[in-house]
Amino acid sequence: MPQQQAGQAHSVDIDEYNSTAVALPELPLHDLFTAQAARTPEAAALLCGEVELSYGQLDAASDAFARRLVAAGVRPGDRLGLLFDRSVEYVVAMLGVLKAGGAYVPLDARQPEERLSWMLRDTGAVLLLTDRRPGGTDFAGDLPVVRVGAEIAVVEGESVPLGLSVAAGQAAYVMYTSGSSGTPKGVVNTHRNVVELALDPWWASGRHRRVLAYSPLAFDSSTYELWVPLLSGGLAVILPAAKIDLGEIAEAIIRFEATAAYFTTALFDAMAHEAVDSLGRLEEIWTGGDVLSRTALEKVLAHCPGTTVVHAYGPTEATVFCSYQVFAPDTRTVERLHLGGPMANTAMYVLDERLRPTAPGAAGELYVAGSHLAAGYLGRAALTAERFTANP
Structure with a gap:
């Protein structure tokens, strides 16, 4: 399905980039x-x-x-x-x-x-x-x-x-x-x-x-x-309050010994500037949903040397995340921010108006394919056909 406008700024072997096949169970x-x-x-x-x-x-x-x-x-x-x-x-x-x-x-x-x-x-x-x-x-x-x-x-x-x-x-x-x-x-x-x-x-x-x-x-x-x-034997640490402020999230990370969390980019930015010590208690952070602040990212990488930070991308139509860029403990510098690589059984392409791969550096639309794609829009067959384009 098509997503935001994108450009292939660097030469990439598309087949290698999209080589993500993994056998997963066909069970509910x-x-x-x-x-x-x-x-x-x-x-x-x-x-x-x-x-x-x-x-x-x-x-x-x-x-x-x-x-x-x-x-x-x-x-x-x-x-x-x-x-x-x-x-x-x-x-x-x-x-x-x-x-x-x-x-x-x-x-x-x-x-x-x-x-x-x-x-x-x-x-x-x-x-x-x-x-x-x-x-x-x-x-x-x-x-x-x-x-x-x-x-x-x-x-x-x-x-x-x-x-x-x-x-x-x-x-x-x-x-x-x-x-x-x-x-x-x-x-x-x-x-x-x-x-x-x-x-x-x-x-x-x-x-x-x-x-x-x-x-x-x-x-x-x-x-x-x-x-x-829940599918891996882990623990979901649920915060019950209807509204949770930044301080309560920081306190919960420490009190319940959370090891991982997802933050919208806006919340990640706020945490980086006001509660960065609590972020250092996490082993891994995922963040996405909007443009990520490079300043915030660099601050977290500097202050949380043992924390893996993952810059994620994905709409609801692709089941939360479809690609990710990883900043592991041995990667504390930010050369550039991008959408990273696709998750398992997922492919991503930058295509022109005729659904052909664009040349490196040329503008196009980002298309996502694979098993992360939802079944479509409920009761909206025409919109589903328009947005969930047949893969050529």
Whole structure:
């Protein structure tokens, strides 16, 4: 799919650059999580304030919630709205939806109620799952609302899976773009898309074993914050507050011994200037979403000699990240900032208006291809055909 304008400033062997093929499992997310839970049932999976859930507990709780959803009439392929504060209950509900064969639609309570109502209608959601009290979901209209609390995270006994067959190409979630240029677009990301992100060989370093999870749940970086640790036996350190300031993030990094985190470029810049010591506690930082400040980057590289910093690029349509530029501990100078290399099973090209590769130094449009690409825009076939261009 085409992205921002780009120029190939240096001669690159395109085939070598895009040689990213890696064999990854063709399984749904929840099956991979259950397999991980079987390997490390006692290991901590989620930490939120004083509440901690092990892999075994999370697997059992989400199995029980999936059975509850099926009993309520949820069927494979159904979409369910999720309106929660960050919490362990949200993750139980998210996994439960997937185990019931459905797809979740994360909603942001900070958005206008009219927009939330529109999203529920646009997705054809069959239920709204929420931790809000009655009166806090009037925007749902006649849509059935299931209110859940801490009880869904407490289950006695062994996991009892439903055993539903879910294909890797089935939708896992629908996440909406900002809509700043018109009607919000619901991006349909599949189980395969998220597996490609979460099991990318890059994370095998072990530096993402305790990931700080503070992004709004309707923001695509939350996909990284939850699924990368959960599919590898790591811990998602969830910050529960609706609004979190810079000082609270810095304190959480130290208090919970986080090893990795993602920051938007704006937040990275602020952290670099006001809380750089806390960044030095992290083993790896990912940052992206806008133009990265070279000054901020150089300050972090100088003050955090043992921290790997990764400059990432990727839209929601490419499942959070599709390329990355790495500044490892042995790389403390910045020669130039660029989009880096593609992630596993991903390819990137700079093409002209006739979809031909441009010459080095010539301007063109950046196209992204591969398994990170979403299934398209929900209910917008014409726009999907326009933006998700057939690969020549």
